[in-house]
Amino acid sequence: MNKKVIIACCDEKVRRILKKCLLELKRYSDVTECGTEKDVFISTREAEEPVLFIDKYFLGYVISYKIVGIRLCNEKTELCFCETGECPPYFGLRLYDLKVDAFIAHIEESDHFKREISKVLCGYKTYPDEVQKSIDDNSYLLERKCFTEITPVEMKIAAYLGEGKTQKEICYIMGISPQAVNTHVHRIKRKIGYKNPMDYCILNQQAFFQGK
Numbered sequence: 001m002n003k004k005v006i007i008a009c010c011d012e013k014v015r016r017i018l019k020k021c022l023l024e025l026k027r028y029s030d031v032t033e034c035g036t037e038k039d040v041f042i043s044t045r046e047a048e049e050p051v052l053f054i055d056k057y058f059l060g061y062v063i064s065y066k067i068v069g070i071r072l073c074n075e076k077t078e079l080c081f082c083e084t085g086e087c088p089p090y091f092g093l094r095l096y097d098l099k100v101d102a103f104i105a106h107i108e109e110s111d112h113f114k115r116e117i118s119k120v121l122c123g124y125k126t127y128p129d130e131v132q133k134s135i136d137d138n139s140y141l142l143e144r145k146c147f148t149e150i151t152p153v154e155m156k157i158a159a160y161l162g163e164g165k166t167q168k169e170i171c172y173i174m175g176i177s178p179q180a181v182n183t184h185v186h187r188i189k190r191k192i193g194y195k196n197p198m199d200y201c202i203l204n205q206q207a208f209f210q211g212k
Contacts, residue, residue: 003078003121004047008034009055010206014082017107018053021117024110036210037066045073051121052079056091056193060207061150061158064098080120082107088193092131093140094147102126146190154188157181159208161188162200 005022009015015033022031034040037059044050052070059066070077080102081095087105095103102120105128107113119126127135134140140147150158153174160170167181174181192199 004043004050005031005121006034006040006043006047006050006052007031007054008040008052008058009082010057010202011055011084013084014055014107017084017113018082021107021110021113025114025118025121037069041069041073044070044077047074047077049076050074050078052077053117054079054081056081056083056088057199057202057206060210061155061192061203062207064149067098067100078102078120078123080104080117083193084108085195087128087130088190088195089128089130089134090143090147090190091193092127093134094149094191096127096131096135097147098149103128103131146187148191150188150191154184154191155207157184158188158192158200159204161185161197162204 007015007018009018019031019033032043034043040052044052067079070079078101081100081104083091083103083105084107085105087103092103092105102116102125104113104116104120104126107116116126156174157170160173161167165173167178167185171178171181188194192203
């Protein structure tokens with residue numbers, strides 16, 4: 001069955017790799033690119049069996065409600081998050097906990113990505129080996145607070161970090177101890193798949209200013 005493929009990425013590198021891979025596979029001509037969440041909702045609602053490829057930034061900080069919204073638009077939507085470079089394991093576990101269909105890391109490795117994307121397009125669920133191992137042996141349950149959904153306090157701290165504020169400044173603004181802020185930052189980094197400070201800036205844009 002020729003499923004409708006939807007790409008929703010604000011990371012241009014991920015978008016470029018996805019488009020190139022789908023073109024080379026030569027199996028799916030119906031590919032739609034979405035720039036906003038509203039576009040995603042419309043595209044999934046109008047499709048029969050959509051497959052949505054998305055990066056870690058597009059839905060902002062709190063992704064659980066956005067996933068509910070996508071599935072309400074079309075319960076048959078298959079949702080696959082894509083990531084360049086190393087797999088952020090706690091982010092992968094967070095996606096698994098939210099019942100996301102697939103997560104693919106190292107998408108810049110062409111042969112690997114083509115194999116994984118083919119599995120997704122055939123309806124298979126796939127996660128990186130390190131994530132799957134934690135799931136299989138239940139070891140991920142030991143650090144559950146590091147991959148549950150972003151809390152309001154965590155989102156506020158992350159937003160301040162995205163504005164360039166230091167942890168010391170955040171302690172003063174929020175009236176909480178340095179230890180508490182440090183603990184929250186430790187968990188936030190794992191939940192968002194943090195790799196560099198720009199992650200906060202991009203997530204701020206997506207969470208608070210998307211479409212503006």
